[in-house]
Amino acid sequence: MTKKAVVYGAGQSGRGYLARFLKESGYQITFIETDRKLVDLLNEDKYFFIHFYHKDRTPVLIDQFHALTLDDDLSSVLKEADIILTAVGEQNLKAVAASLAKYLEKTELPQLLTAENGTNPARVLRKELEKQYKGSISNVVSQTAIFCSTINIEDTRLDILSQNETYFPYDLEGFNGSLDFPGAEPRKNFEHFFERKIYTYNCLAGLISYLGYVKGYKIYGEATNDTEVSKIIDELLEILNPSLAEYFNISLEEQELFANKAVEKFKDMKILDYVIKNGRAPRRKLGKSERIYAPYKILINHDQEATIMCLVAGAALVYLEEIEYTGHSFDPEEELLAILDLNENDPFVKLSVSAYEHIKQNRATVSLVELLNSLRAE
Structure with a gap:
């Protein structure tokens, strides 16, 4: 059975970093993005490549994904997700929490993983979810720290240029089980x-x-x-x-x-x-x-x-x-x-x-x- 992932944010980190780990781990990806033009490009082209600065590995093909906006009906993709990741900026996690609460009961939340800059973005998302659900959230909100540089490749529609970074630390205390990414490293005291x-x-x-x-x-x-x-x-x-x-x-x-x-x-x-x-x-x-x-x-x-x-x-x-x-x-x-x-x-x-x-x-x-x-x- 194909594993399914939702990624809030289809910018450079969302499609150029998280998408690589998800692809290599066998996930089918749905991007959720506020930029309608970017969503249309993703759905029109249906694939893009991640290239690498040092040409130290073959470019990675990202395909078999779908893209939606926050205004679309997200019910089915969120309910079917095995994991939901965010790459939207810590200041936008409130909107992510509102989106999740709109379509999912608290007991339906899958594993959540933030990939934002900040001292504790998982805590920010958890607090926003607790406001939405008016109660505590169980141990399903984890976080990672991004050490990888990525940029859009000019004169292409979607391709990314990335550092070949394989280190993926994540917060063990907020994760239910273990993360099946290559290079994943669980860490305690992640803050x-x-x-x-x-x-x-x-x-x-x-x-x-x-x-x-x-x-x-x-x-x-x-x-x-x-x-x-x-x-x-x-x-x-x-x-x-x-x-x-x-x-x-x-x-x-x-x-x-x-x-x-x-x-x-x-x-x-x-x-x-x-x-x-x-x-x-x-x-x-x-x-x-x-x-x-x-x-x-x-x-x-x-x-x-x-x-x-x-x-x-x-x-x-x-x-x-x-x-x-x-x-x-x-x-x-x-x-x-x-x-x-x-x-x-x-x-x-x-x-x-x-x-x-x-x-x-x-x-x-x-x-x-x-x-x-x-x-x-x-």
Whole structure:
């Protein structure tokens, strides 16, 4: 009997990462997507390929799937699903919960698996489901952490370019049974694992995205290999690795291996990715439990000098204003105070705003290293 999976979200992670594991494990896939144009393309073409950056394996054919929108009748596909996965962004899990509750009784929920960035997206989905069902949810909401880069291949309708990543960690405590994916690794205490990823891997990704954007890079690997950006990465890891090792009660060697693997990936010029794509949603990424402010607090609490994170926050504010802001005027201090609920005299706010102002005043000639040293002197 064919196993059936539903994937909420047919973007780069949904069809370029989750679909590969599902295909290799023998699942028939139904994508649920808000973008009607994308749904029509999937149903018209009926297949697409996942290619790999290093050409280290044969492209994977994804076929025998179907695609629906949230407005379609999802009753039968949800009731028949053996597993439901999400790749929609943590902020959209409320809509997923509402969709599930519309068609399924609480006792009909199959295994759920989130594939989102955040410190605990499974908990977010569980809480939203508990609101919908007005009661507790049994142990069927698990999560994974994505370490794989994927992009759409330009000039194709649906094809994906992906890293050949076979590591698929998942939350054992939220999973009923075991996951039959190749490379699946069940982990306990997944929230700490997720936090470590956010505070290491995503912290570095944020630094590269926002500092790379300020320096005018479009390609992610080029930004990572920039002399100034690379120097700041090295400076950060000298203090961040021992702080995180102590924070998570792991060996420094283990933390350094984890961080070095991330840097190696980010510097790999064959892994094509984009600065603006990785900088998306800066308001969320500036949040208290996210990749910029949380590592800043960990560094401060371990008696380390954390000005680098203020530089990154200032660059994120520049990105926010220039790429995503839709208002008539932009006040960086007001933005940070609203996001973080801090006092205007908080050192993080003051130094981050100072970094923003310096970048804006010296947009074409800014030196990140000189700015960092200047902020340290303030």
